[in-house]
Amino acid sequence: MAQKRLAFVGGGNMASSIIGGLVNAGYPSNHITVFEPNADLARSLQTQFGTLNASSNDQAVLGHPSGGPADVVLFCVKPQVMQVVAKGVAGAVQKVKPLVVSIAAGIRSVDLERWLGGTLAIVRVMPNTPALLLEGASGLVANGAVTPEQKEFSVTLLKTVSKSVEWVDSEHMIDVTTGLSGSGPAYFFLLLEVMEDAAVKLGMPRETARALAAQTCIGAGRMALEEGKKGVDCAELRRRVTSPGGTTAAGLTVLEDGGFRTMVESCVNAATHRGTEMGELFGKDT
Numbered sequence: 001m002a003q004k005r006l007a008f009v010g011g012g013n014m015a016s017s018i019i020g021g022l023v024n025a026g027y028p029s030n031h032i033t034v035f036e037p038n039a040d041l042a043r044s045l046q047t048q049f050g051t052l053n054a055s056s057n058d059q060a061v062l063g064h065p066s067g068g069p070a071d072v073v074l075f076c077v078k079p080q081v082m083q084v085v086a087k088g089v090a091g092a093v094q095k096v097k098p099l100v101v102s103i104a105a106g107i108r109s110v111d112l113e114r115w116l117g118g119t120l121a122i123v124r125v126m127p128n129t130p131a132l133l134l135e136g137a138s139g140l141v142a143n144g145a146v147t148p149e150q151k152e153f154s155v156t157l158l159k160t161v162s163k164s165v166e167w168v169d170s171e172h173m174i175d176v177t178t179g180l181s182g183s184g185p186a187y188f189f190l191l192l193e194v195m196e197d198a199a200v201k202l203g204m205p206r207e208t209a210r211a212l213a214a215q216t217c218i219g220a221g222r223m224a225l226e227e228g229k230k231g232v233d234c235a236e237l238r239r240r241v242t243s244p245g246g247t248t249a250a251g252l253t254v255l256e257d258g259g260f261r262t263m264v265e266s267c268v269n270a271a272t273h274r275g276t277e278m279g280e281l282f283g284k285d286t
């Protein structure tokens with residue numbers, strides 16, 4: 001991977017997953033500078049990964065004393081604070097003109113670009129928390145200023161923590177990605193929680209239930225991916241498990257009759273819609 005200098009604005013969960021993924025993939029930690037206001041978090045990143053701690057966002061972008069100016073600035077802050085943070089570091093960013101990568105849900109590239117003080121190459125990314133285990137799924141979209149080389153670098157960077165990295169063709173599709181895979185782990189956790197509880201009520205020890213249910217989720221996901229490459233869709237995979245008059249059919253009838261499809265569709269719609277709404281809400285200049 002090209003060894004660009006990376007500045008992380010924010011060193012929370014997602015930033016530390018990405019940093020961990022990069023360093024484990026052999027990325028030089030002295031090319032990674034982080035500004036994280038929480039001193040404990042910042043120290044723990046430095047101890048764990050050997051990254052450089054900056055004393056401000058400006059310093060992360062302009063260059064840590066033992067580094068140089070950033071080629072890529074990754075905004076890993078909550079959407080609520082993006083405006084204040086971006087405006088605060090705009091001067092430094094305009095001096096350096098790096099590739100800007102943002103993982104904030106909802107925040108539009110045009111708003112970020114305006115807060116950062118003018119035209120910039122911006123890639124919006126929606127990763128998800130399984131990136132912590134290098135099992136993430138990430139969607140990304142680039143604005144018109146992003147070069148093919150910067151696009152390639154963005155994919156390489158995300159691949160260190162994501163098994164699926166998918167370009168989407170509009171910012172609306174990043175909101176859809178948020179509703180699907182950004183928030184998606186929580187949907188599966190809820191499903192697993194309920195499946196596990198049901199088995200426990202039927203007398204199974206919790207650890208056994210957890211192990212069986214979670215591996216079923218992983219196995220089904222892998223089958224969906226691998227069979228999908230051969231053109232087999234999820235409906236067909238479901239039919240292959242479902243013997244006529246058998247146990248699966250009995251279970252699925254309850255889900256179908258209970259409105260499972262409508263409910264899950266409404267869930268993805270609501271999360272997507274909230275992403276768009278957050279973009280409108282937090283995108284207004286204050």
Ligand SMILES: O=C(O)[C@@H]1CCC=N1
Binds near residue numbers: 105178182183
């Ligand atoms: O819930 C949220 O707003 C964020 C975005 C995707 C996952 N978590």
